[in-house]
């Protein structure tokens with residue numbers, strides 16, 4: 072067995088969360104080994120946020136051009152997927168090559184090891200034949216992979232996940248999308264705007280089921296208006312592939328056929344691969360449970376999707392800042408113990424970075440590390456119209472027994488919505504805690520729903536009193552001015 076190599080920190084999985092943690096800790100002066108088995112940067116830059124938003128930007132340009140009719144004359148629109156595929160391949164992903172990302176990481180001072188990392192007892196990580204002993208901690212940022220439901224015939228068929236959908240160079244004529252969540256809807260709308268005949272099949276009784284029902288309705292109506300067929304409440308029982316076409320069979324006579332099948336039915340962490348049993352952590356859980364400093368257990372932190380706190384890049388980055396501050400606080404404490412004079416080199420560098428991250432307090436003790444708080448977690452589904460949401464939905468708030476007030480207004484009834492005319496579908500829905508006099512949730516749907524959301528995120532995050540929200544000035548005629556109307560309608 073290889074002799075373990077002593078380092079300060081090992082980060083396993085270098086998606087957005089892991090890469091940020093590894094880079095910042097290395098910049099702070101710790102010896103950091105970052106382990107990645109696929110591409111440094113993870114899902115977001117190569118198969119997620121960035122390429123999907125490149126597709127959506129292009130698809131929305133087509134849709135906006137088609138809206139010229141009735142507003143400003145006539146336009147003939149001819150779509151072409153080639154520039155979209157080229158931009159994703161050449162500009163966004165370097166043809167799915169992470170040379171630049173690896174250099175970005177090593178330039179920050181981290182050491183990079185390509186391979187699968189696995190815990191190998193307390194403080195130890197094994198990557199093939201190499202074993203690292205981490206002095207200050209191990210950070211797991213191993214993310215999630217598509218969760219594929221156990222439907223008869225599916226596993227053996229050449230279905231697409233988000234990877235094939237993002238890498239596609241030649242669009243199929245028709246596409247079945249299994250799953251009507253955010254990713255399914257975003258990709259469905261983008262593809263349909265480029266002429267693909269898209270059919271969405273969703274088992275639940277509405278698309279975008281985690282958001283407000285009104286948001287589901289607007290999203291479904293918008294996609295249908297684009298030509299997407301949407302079938303909800305259909306539990307697929309069987310998938311067939313005859314060599315060229317897919318058929319999904321549901322209960323009774325339900326049957327849908329297309330050239331390609333995209334499976335976007337959620338994502339799951341693969342904890343069984345991480346050697347958690349060697350440190351006494353149950354690997355059969357859905358996600359890695361963490362405390363509010365992202366600690367799984369003493370000396371082990373987790374960051375990003377693997378924690379199950381929300382599968383968003385902004386969550387991974389938010390958590391990364393907390394992990395970095397906490398690891399540095401621990402490193403300082405343990406170095407101070409080992410070197411009572413306080414002159415160990417890591418301490419100075421580490422504390423410099425901790426304070427720059429907002430780990431306030433001059434002591435640098437674990438007590439000064441910010442705690443994770445997800446009350447004001449924003450989420451945006453980048454359909455057209457965009458669906459932004461923060462905090463609790465009405466149903467979630469009522470289930471918690473909160474004395475709920477709801478304020479609702481349609482965007483079309485605002486001045487800006489009226490001016491906008493085509494494509495002005497949307498609304499603002501506010502959820503207030505009447506006893507506390509603050510917003511605890513909000514949904515903002517519209518042409519700039521994700522941007523309008525920012526004001527509502529501040530309101531929920533900072534618990535701004537409703538009285539103050541009512542007496543501030545909203546610029547005229549903006550979309551966000553509809554927030555004022557929704558506040559007026561709170562009851």
Ligand SMILES: Cc1cc2nc3c(=O)[nH]c(=O)nc-3n(C[C@H](O)[C@H](O)[C@H](O)COP(=O)(O)OP(=O)(O)OC[C@H]3O[C@@H](n4cnc5c(N)ncnc54)[C@H](O)[C@@H]3O)c2cc1C
Nearest residue numbers: 084086087088108113114119120188214375376382383384
């Ligand atoms: C199509 C799509 C669109 C999305 N759009 C958005 C969006 O608009 N906005 C947003 O906020 N989020 C979006 N997301 C979600 C976002 O991509 C994720 O939340 C984000 O990538 C999570 O980062 P992470 O660091 O937790 O994990 P990941 O990005 O999943 O990275 C984990 C890394 O760990 C590696 N790994 C796993 N196990 C090991 C191991 N044992 N050893 C070594 N390496 C390992 C993997 O190879 C991977 O590179 C989207 C996702 C998809 C699929």
